[in-house]
Amino acid sequence: NVISNHMPTADLQRLDAAHHMHPFTAGSELAEKGARVITSAKGVMLTDSDGHQILDAMSGLWCVNIGYGREELAEAAARQMRELPYYNTFFQTTHVPAIALSAKLAEIAPRDLNHVFYAGSGSEANDTNIRLVRHYWAQKGQPDRNIIISRTNAYHGSTLGGGSLGGMSGMQNQGVPVIPGIHHIDQPDWWSEGGDMSPHDFGLACARQLEDAIKQHGPDRVAAFIGEPVQGAGGVIVPPDSYWPEIQRICDDYGILLIADEVICGFGRTGHWFGSDYMGIRPDIMTIAKGLSSGYAPIGGSLVCDEVAQVVNDAGDFNHGYTYSGHPVACAVALENLRILQEERIVENVCNKIAPYLADKWTQLTDHPLVGEAKIVGMMGSIALTPDKAARAKFKADAGTVGLHCRGRCFDNGLVMRHVGDRMIIAPPLVITESEIDTLIDRAVQSLDETY
Numbered sequence: 039n040v041i042s043n044h045m046p047t048a049d050l051q052r053l054d055a056a057h058h059m060h061p062f063t064a065g066s067e068l069a070e071k072g073a074r075v076i077t078s079a080k081g082v083m084l085t086d087s088d089g090h091q092i093l094d095a096m097s098g099l100w101c102v103n104i105g106y107g108r109e110e111l112a113e114a115a116a117r118q119m120r121e122l123p124y125y126n127t128f129f130q131t132t133h134v135p136a137i138a139l140s141a142k143l144a145e146i147a148p149r150d151l152n153h154v155f156y157a158g159s160g161s162e163a164n165d166t167n168i169r170l171v172r173h174y175w176a177q178k179g180q181p182d183r184n185i186i187i188s189r190t191n192a193y194h195g196s197t198l199g200g201g202s203l204g205g206m207s208g209m210q211n212q213g214v215p216v217i218p219g220i221h222h223i224d225q226p227d228w229w230s231e232g233g234d235m236s237p238h239d240f241g242l243a244c245a246r247q248l249e250d251a252i253k254q255h256g257p258d259r260v261a262a263f264i265g266e267p268v269q270g271a272g273g274v275i276v277p278p279d280s281y282w283p284e285i286q287r288i289c290d291d292y293g294i295l296l297i298a299d300e301v302i303c304g305f306g307r308t309g310h311w312f313g314s315d316y317m318g319i320r321p322d323i324m325t326i327a328k329g330l331s332s333g334y335a336p337i338g339g340s341l342v343c344d345e346v347a348q349v350v351n352d353a354g355d356f357n358h359g360y361t362y363s364g365h366p367v368a369c370a371v372a373l374e375n376l377r378i379l380q381e382e383r384i385v386e387n388v389c390n391k392i393a394p395y396l397a398d399k400w401t402q403l404t405d406h407p408l409v410g411e412a413k414i415v416g417m418m419g420s421i422a423l424t425p426d427k428a429a430r431a432k433f434k435a436d437a438g439t440v441g442l443h444c445r446g447r448c449f450d451n452g453l454v455m456r457h458v459g460d461r462m463i464i465a466p467p468l469v470i471t472e473s474e475i476d477t478l479i480d481r482a483v484q485s486l487d488e489t490y
């Protein structure tokens with residue numbers, strides 16, 4: 039009675055539904071339909087328990103940047119497990135994998151983001167950020183500077199801190215109070231909310247909501263602004279070009295910390311090492327996770343600039359940390375992942391070759407009658423499904439059902455695309471080839487045809 043890949047799918051699904059509570063999933067649906075059982079993967083292709091080959095255009099959950107099946111990462115993990123499977127980084131101890139990864143991150147991160155506080159995930163890292171910025175301002179003699187401004191429809195994780203920072207009502211209305219002192223301004227989603235404004239003017243108007251919020255709460259009360267360079271889980275909302283420079287100006291003018299949540303955008307996803315490089319901004323703190331280890335091991339962290347780190351370091355104990363902060367196996371895997379990204383020049387290849395190829399094909403999807411706008415930055419893209427392109431209309435009744443249906447068609451056609459409402463999104467592994475992109479597009483078009 040060994041449970042293995044060789045068991046019939048229905049038996050695996052039955053056991054799964056009986057004992058496994060899944061994130062963001064209705065348990066009753068699992069019992070009814072069963073979950074898809076993924077058994078192995080190589081490159082960009084998944085194999086399921088019925089032997090189907092599925093092109094994973096979501097890199098798992100936006101994380102498998104270097105693709106599946108890289109032996110070097112398995113070896114790095116095994117080596118580290120043999121040598122030192124665990125030791126903590128609390129109370130004046132450290133180890134070589136954490137030292138080496140921290141030095142490497144300082145080398146590749148922009149500006150003087152020379153310090154890293156590790157976590158096990160992006161959510162935990164954002165929890166760190168809440169404490170870190172409030173602690174920083176308190177140490178600077180401004181304890182009332184504790185308001186953090188975020189955006190509607192942002193995703194910053196699923197912990198109580200991450201969910202409070204995020205701007206998705208579904209994450210917040212769950213009977214648990216959100217952390218006080220976090221306020222939200224509008225997301226820069228021109229397609230849905232731009233009305234008659236040009237994208238440029240709309241971008242400026244959205245950014246200036248930050249200035250309004252600072253004035254409303256009091257410039258000496260606002261600690262930080264947090265945003266994803268490109269909103270990912272919200273539907274790959276690419277801001278107009280005018281947006282981020284104006285946000286940077288406002289943060290500079292009022293001296294508030296800028297936190298770039300790079301959990302999705304980091305490590306090559308935008309065709310640059312970080313989304314902040316792509317957007318030309320200089321964050322004081324960056325949240326990192328996912329692509330840091332290409333998802334091969336759970337690890338996240340906060341990259342922190344010299345000034346903030348110095349204030350926090352000089353203030354005595356920072357009463358914060360996780361058992362797995364700087365886990366040696368996760369650090370060793372992340373280090374090997376970064377070596378591969380650098381030595382194989384994967385980010386450069388995305389920027390110069392693969393992203394332009396994908397962008398060309400992806401934007402042609404607007405020829406399809408169901409597709410309104412198509413947006414793409416590097417290797418993350420979205421299409422808005424619409425009943426009326428000219429009016430930028432949404433499917434009013436049952437928002438999200440067309441997207442859900444399309445996602446189902448994709449899966450049946452051997453393609454993982456995700457839907458956020460009626461937006462379809464992709465974020466394929468950075469190592470996808472041109473011919474695999476052709477397959478992705480063919481399967482997407484077929485699925486759109488079947489949805490239309």
Ligand code: PLP
Pocket residue numbers: 099158159160161162164193194195196200266270271299300301302325327328338
């Ligand atoms: N921040 C962003 C921008 C994310 O997209 C996510 C996850 O999708 C998180 C934070 C949370 O990361 P994790 O799921 O590793 O906790």
